[in-house]
Amino acid sequence: MSYxxxxxxxxxxxxxxxxxxxxxxxxxxxxxxxxxxxxxxxxRGEFVAVxxxxxxxxxxxxNIIGLLDRPxxxxxxxxxxxxxxxxxxxxxxxxxxxxxxxxxNYNLLPKMKVIENVALxxxxxxxxxxxxxxxxxxxxxxxxxxxxxxYLPRQLSGGQTQRVAIARALINRPNLIIADEPTGxxxxxSSKVIMELLSDIHHGDNTIIMVTHNPDLxxxxxxxxxxxxxxxxxxxxxxxxxxxxITELHNAPSVDEVxxxxxxxxxxxxxxxxxxx
Amino acid sequence: xxxxxxxxxxxxIREARIRSLLTMLGVVIGVASVxxxxxxxxxxxxxxxxxxxxxxxxxxxIRPGRAFNLNSSGKITKINIDSLIGTSTxxxxxxxxxxxxPGVIDASYSAxxxxxxxxxxxPNYTNATVLATLPNNNxxxxxxxxxxxFFNQASSDVAxxxxxxxxxxxxxxxxxxxxxxxxFKGQQFVIRGIMATTPENPLNFGTDFNNVIYIxxxxxxQLSGGNxxxxxxxxxVASGSSxxxxxxxxxxxxxxxxxxxxxxxxxxxxxxxNATNQVFNILTSFIAAIAGISLLVGGIGIMNIxxxxxSERTREIGVRKAIGATNQQILSQFLIExxxxxxxxxxxxxxxxxLASFIIRLTTSIHPSLSLTTIVLATGVSTVVGIIxxxxxxxxxxxxxxxxALRHE
Numbered sequence: 001m002s003y004x005x006x007x008x009x010x011x012x013x014x015x016x017x018x019x020x021x022x023x024x025x026x027x028x029x030x031x032x033x034x035x036x037x038x039x040x041x042x043x044r045g046e047f048v049a050v051x052x053x054x055x056x057x058x059x060x061x062x063n064i065i066g067l068l069d070r071p072x073x074x075x076x077x078x079x080x081x082x083x084x085x086x087x088x089x090x091x092x093x094x095x096x097x098x099x100x101x102x103x104x105n106y107n108l109l110p111k112m113k114v115i116e117n118v119a120l121x122x123x124x125x126x127x128x129x130x131x132x133x134x135x136x137x138x139x140x141x142x143x144x145x146x147x148x149x150x151y152l153p154r155q156l157s158g159g160q161t162q163r164v165a166i167a168r169a170l171i172n173r174p175n176l177i178i179a180d181e182p183t184g185x186x187x188x189x190s191s192k193v194i195m196e197l198l199s200d201i202h203h204g205d206n207t208i209i210m211v212t213h214n215p216d217l218x219x220x221x222x223x224x225x226x227x228x229x230x231x232x233x234x235x236x237x238x239x240x241x242x243x244x245x246i247t248e249l250h251n252a253p254s255v256d257e258v259x260x261x262x263x264x265x266x267x268x269x270x271x272x273x274x275x276x277x
Numbered sequence: 278x279x280x281x282x283x284x285x286x287x288x289x290i291r292e293a294r295i296r297s298l299l300t301m302l303g304v305v306i307g308v309a310s311v312x313x314x315x316x317x318x319x320x321x322x323x324x325x326x327x328x329x330x331x332x333x334x335x336x337x338x339i340r341p342g343r344a345f346n347l348n349s350s351g352k353i354t355k356i357n358i359d360s361l362i363g364t365s366t367x368x369x370x371x372x373x374x375x376x377x378x379p380g381v382i383d384a385s386y387s388a389x390x391x392x393x394x395x396x397x398x399x400p401n402y403t404n405a406t407v408l409a410t411l412p413n414n415n416x417x418x419x420x421x422x423x424x425x426x427f428f429n430q431a432s433s434d435v436a437x438x439x440x441x442x443x444x445x446x447x448x449x450x451x452x453x454x455x456x457x458x459x460x461f462k463g464q465q466f467v468i469r470g471i472m473a474t475t476p477e478n479p480l481n482f483g484t485d486f487n488n489v490i491y492i493x494x495x496x497x498x499q500l501s502g503g504n505x506x507x508x509x510x511x512x513x514v515a516s517g518s519s520x521x522x523x524x525x526x527x528x529x530x531x532x533x534x535x536x537x538x539x540x541x542x543x544x545x546x547x548x549x550x551n552a553t554n555q556v557f558n559i560l561t562s563f564i565a566a567i568a569g570i571s572l573l574v575g576g577i578g579i580m581n582i583x584x585x586x587x588s589e590r591t592r593e594i595g596v597r598k599a600i601g602a603t604n605q606q607i608l609s610q611f612l613i614e615x616x617x618x619x620x621x622x623x624x625x626x627x628x629x630x631x632l633a634s635f636i637i638r639l640t641t642s643i644h645p646s647l648s649l650t651t652i653v654l655a656t657g658v659s660t661v662v663g664i665i666x667x668x669x670x671x672x673x674x675x676x677x678x679x680x681x682a683l684r685h686e
Contacts, residue, residue: 068599068683069680088603089603092603092606093601095598095601097601103683107595107599108596109593109597120597123281124597124603129281168600172601
């Protein structure tokens, strides 16, 4: 393989590549299969909405993709690197440098000022305080909260707090942003602001994975992954402003079933061809 | 990052002010009590040593009776209380023998007379130790006269006296004592001189020379009905001679005088110093060790509160891990917090003991001595306490699973 082709291959490689990933919780007889043999590719620049009923394995999938958890089986390649069996330390560093988290309940540290919260990920990189705060201030400006820098999180509204959390997720210029129901605690107006912000971030060539229960929010996404019983039930690209129909997704035959049907068709045609001969 | 952690620790201590203060309290009390004990012990030792020292290392004292038994290496093996109340066996002949010993420049003796002193203002003053002695006594002991002079050979039969500085203060206050009089056992004494102030000794270990009244030996003898027992015989050794060998020579001479009976004790200042140092070091370290137990309790207090803090801040730990803190970074955060609390406690403890030392110095005659070594040691110990007792909670924090921690309410 020439250098050129190997570079091409690297560029072409998906940001996230899950191959036959399973996750089992518990020991002995009391095990639960949270993820059941999932294979999934997510390219750079995608905005993936992950949907599905509770207990379908959305959070587990996100935890594995976000390097908070390890798969029990299968391979996970993140940013061209096999991260399936990384040590805690390396996973922490990968989270620090490559992933930004946005949580439903914001998860800002209540005793720290807004700007300190935003700057915190850089502290774990060993950046000096002055540079950290400078960067944090820039990012807060981007999310429109520069005037609130020295507030405490509890002095902000829900929407503002979530914007601070997004600023914190953005500060280390991550390859991937993981948002776990970012608008779950917000009213419609604030939700819209947050989704517009995430959409802007997406258009700034960022990859976003978002878990949501609200089908309307899929309008901002470029792809929807619907999960059921620890498997990917449906995986569908969405057009601009297209929303996913949740009932349709839920009731549609699973991807695997489709594959199975296709497989049967192939066998059938083979048989027919053979018969014709 | 360490600076950052210290800052964060300071913030979280400030946030929970009362709790942090209570957490620190154990260490504060522990450090303060250890430092206090050590500084009081050191202080008393210094005072005793300086009192012994002021007599000079070249003075050999001979006391009647066998005060203590020494083993071959010069350590005290037994103290004979009886010897203190026995009849004195020292005589003028002994004085002559001591004076004749090679290496002895001069020798003198003194006798203690019990009784009270009266002036026209103060009828029954009991704080004085009246010593009847020879005119050369102050030269033998190297004592300085602040005002006036010591009685001399010519006045050795006259009722003159030299008094210690405390006596001068107590009896005469702002008056000039020289030329003034007091009566002792019906005899009027004219004050000729006042001794220079000597270092105080809080334990009254030996004689406090500030409370001494010296009267001529002959006068004392008359007052005691012609029979005065010598309570101490002092010899000044020439600076070129070895105190030990001169001491041995005196020992031999006195044994001859006493027909081979060792009914006297030879005290060399160096031995006395060693013994005193030894006793005080043991005493101080023993009490400090007991006080150290409170430090242990303080450490356990820190551990307890840190464990509570870790469990309360589980979610925070989860968030920090999610955004990229490694286990080691979480560990050092909590370890530094515990250490900062402990160090602060230690600092407050040291300040408290300084304050207490000051009060003790003002109100008692003890002069606690807080050395830099003690302060450095106390600081070091409180750091170590923080690290040791902060370790378990910090490990617990570092080991938390980020997913579980994030779910924690």
